[in-house]
Amino acid sequence: MTKIFMGVGVSFSLMMTSVSADDLKNSLTDMLKTKETSGMVDLGNINLDAKPKQPKTRSSKAVxxxxxxxxxIKKEADSYLDQRTQGKVTNFDHLPPEQRSRLIQELALPMMVLDAAQKELSEEEKQAVYTRAWMQKEARKINVTDEQALTVYNQLKQxxxxxNTTQNIPPFESIKDKLKxxxxxxxxxxxxxxxxxxxxL
Structure with a gap:
């Protein structure tokens, strides 16, 4: 039981800085969906008018x-391509081979990171990740108002x-978020x- 509560204590201190493997996967996916993808596979030079000589469209369920x-699945690639090109290209099969490869690399990056994390993290590290994930999930359900934070601030100030240590108390606005x-x-x-x-026992 002591070990469990020690783990919980550590997870609280890291709650706002780290994410679980699933959160990491989601955050990378969200990052890749933005216009700016510096450091990622570059689709900036994608030719929106380029098509294979004889384009064939596979089923949306095709691997x-x-x-x-x-x-x-093709449906996933089509959806991702639609977002990356802002609706200008929506069919993965209409891309030239080189651009298909680039898009697959972007789409696969979160999977590769997740695989690496699952292989390289110890059981203790995985438990910490799961704990932080739960903490973050539950924390998002709790809404703390400025009034609640001010009440705590006034209690600390009192x-x-x-x-006789009031000289060490910073202004409320500077620590409001920490109090929350x-x-x-x-x-x-x-x-x-x-x-x-x-x-x-």
Missing amino acids: IATVNGHKI QAEEN IQIIEKTLVDKLIKDAKIEV
Whole structure:
């Protein structure tokens, strides 16, 4: 039980900075869908008018590529291409071979990162990733208002005044976001403790 709560404590400190393998996959996918993809495979020079001499259109359910055993379906590539070209090209099969390869590389990048993470992370690291993922998911459900943060701030300020340490208290606006994070953390901890079945033997 001590080990579990130590893990939870560590995860809270990392909650706002790290993501799980699934979150990493989603964030990379979102990043690749933006116009700017510096550092990624460049589709900036894609020829929107270029087509193979005899274009053939496969079924949307057709497997058009495999990446480390993962199948990529044409429907996924068509949708991604539609987003990358802002609707100017919507059919993967209408791309020349070289541009098909570029698009598949972009589409496959999150899969490759996920595979590498699953192979190289230790069980302890994977547990930390899962814990952070749960923390982030639950934290997004909690809405902390400025008024709630101000209440906590005033409580801390009062305690500091009682201890004659008010000179160390920064302005509310400068620590408002940190206070909100602390409130979220406390809410999650209280929920975990309330729902936990703890037996001391």
